[in-house]
Amino acid sequence: MTDILTILRDNWVLLLIGQYPNGPLGGLAITLILSVVGLALAFPVSLLLAIARVSPIAMLRVPATIVVYVVRSVPLIMFIFWVYFFAPLLIGRTVSGFTTMLVTLVIYQAAYLAEVIRAGIEGLPKGQIEASRALGMSYLQTTVKIVLPQALYNMLPAMVSQFVSTIKETSLGYVISVNELTFAANQVNSTLLTKPFPVFILLAMIYFALCFLLTRYARYLERHIASKRAGSLRTMPAKPAPAAAPV
């Protein structure tokens, strides 16, 4: 335990922001930036994918379904290497590890988030869509004004969980030497050499503290939304949903 505290005291700057003032930003800061920006950029893509997934038009539904299935069936590490090798070929210049990781996270999370949003859309009572169509709203109007606000609001807890997954996934940046938290901890480990156990326990504890808080928050949201739905069904649809990304 004293080992862990000593390591934390000596290396907290490196773990938190890397060599920032004298070098590139790193550590926990990069982990957070990657996951926040990654999920925020994945959100609009996932929204389009989810709408295509439930669309009555097969031309939209089938490709979106294939994309979602392929992305969900292949390990993240494979996508990291695909982007790592082919992004430079496609745009004709070198791409930083940070950008590679960000692009990969956007692709990967878009597919997962799309399934979350789709579940939210399919969880709504059919009667609502029928009612809004009967009132003369178009399919697009129904989707934008009736379906999505409710689906996204109901799925907020799941999106917070998805944020936790994204934070955990950034740890794979280590394999392409992105300077995030896991990479920083490995640097600390290779300078200390003799204390791998305390270093990696410390690393696990930092991730745990962050992700556990968010998981708790997701559960709180879940209870809150469930009680709201049960308590005041009549006012629920009138409440405007926060339509932005959960981050």
Place this chain on the structure above:
Amino acid sequence: MNLKLDFAVLLHDEYPKLLVEGVVNMLQLTGYAWLLAMILGTTLALIRMTQNRWAERAVAVYVEYHQNVPMLVQIFLWYFGVTTLLPDFAQLWVNQHHSEFLFAIIAVGMCMSAYISEDLRSGIRSIPRAQMEAARALGMSYLKASRLVILPQALRIALPTLVSHTVLLFKNTSLAMAIGVAELTYATREIESQSFHTVEVYLLATMIYLGISLLIMAVGSVLENRYRIKAR
């Protein structure tokens, strides 16, 4: 971009051997880790069912830890950290016997057991308590009632999430490459760095992952249909 695909390259030299070894190691890792995850996961779910407050808390801590720490970090902790805590003779033994494979199984299996115990727990919770009481009233022991009455039903209810977590376990075996287990991703990188035929080898590996994941999902949906609990 000028792409000419030449898959025949993958048949040169020792590449086929590397690939086959990679696939075999990947499947072995998946199999052993899955067994460990199922056994541990079932045990944890049963411990939680006893409603002993302390046992329940201990399991909750176990589950939260494994769900809120990245699996890569867990693998590092086992491979770099826990090994240093072992007594000397055990360290020696471990170093001589492909410890990376063993620790990858432990890390992946233990991490996924947390998810599997949660799947089973929600399955168990959906079965009325009266069934357990009835089984006990008929003279069955706690374990026998669990085995014959509760678990067969809970397993069926939990099947869809169990299948998706099996796919997750399979995909996450790729992380073992970070500690040098020669599984498919590791072999792919080896071949790429020797042959420079990046597209071919990554395409092949991606297809293998995709195929096996889809196969697991297909088997899952067949099982779901066969063992569906008929509506009463």
